[in-house]
Structure formats: C-alpha cells, structure tokens
Amino acid sequence: MVSSYGVGIMGSSTEYSRAQESGYQRVLDEFGSLPYNCVSLDKDIKRISDKILEERKKTPSPDLRQKLYLEALEAKKSEWGGTFDTKSCRDIIEKIRLTTGAVEQSKFAIKAEQQILPKNEKDQSLYIGLGAVVMLIGLYIVLKE
DSSP states (O other): OBOTTSOBSTTTHHHHHHHHHHHHHHHHHHHOSOOSSHHHHHHHHHHHHHHHHHHHHHOSSOOHHHHHHHHHHHHHHHHHHHHHHHTTHHHHHHHHHHHHHHHHHHHHHHHHHHHHHHHHHHHHHHHHHHHHHHHHHHHHHHHHO
C-alpha cells in the first residue's frame, strides 16, 4: 500500500516518524515556546508565516521531510493563532496602539504650547508696558490741565 507521500506504508513508518519528529524538532528549535505577550506572539506568528512562504518558494515539490516540516510550521502557526484569538490579542494590541498615539499627541501638544508661551509672555509684557505709558500720558494730560 502507498501513502499520500508516495512511500510504502509497510516498513516506512519509522522513516515517516523520524521525518515527522525531525520537522517538529526543527520548528521547536526555530520558534521555541509560546511568546509571553500579545505583541511578541503577533510578531512570531508573522515570522512563521514568512518562513512558510519562504520554504514553499524554496522547494516547489518538497520531499517527505520538507512536507512534514511544513506541516509542523502550519501546526505551530495554527496553535499560536488560536491563542492569539482566545487571549483577545487583537484588542490588546489596538489599545496599545491607541494609547501610544495619544501619548505622542500629548507630547506634541506640550511642545507646541512651550514654543508659544514665551512669545505670549513677551507680547503680554509689551502690552502692559504700552498700557502703562498710555496711562501715564493720560494722567499727565489730566494733571496738566
């Protein structure tokens, strides 16, 4: 009997299991364990997706080892994708992005205000001085008459 990989089932189970173990070990070596936060998880899922594309481009008709390695990559991506969904990582990353944007806008507003304040203080001092001069001239005119 022949499996879907074109290898006879009788006597090939050890070759298949070794290739499968090799594929999963390779994925474990390259991607390790589950990342500790949503941002790292998102980046690692992207890395796995890129690796899958790279491997598929590299060998259009993969051998048994390569097919099982790709299966292991797909399994890891699926596992981490499920964790990404169950932990609501999409919402967490969006909150981080919005918070970061708000902080940046606040910094920009503070910087703009700091640039404007010294000019306003100079203008205010100028207007107070002009007002004092006008008032003194008015007082002089009134007292002179």
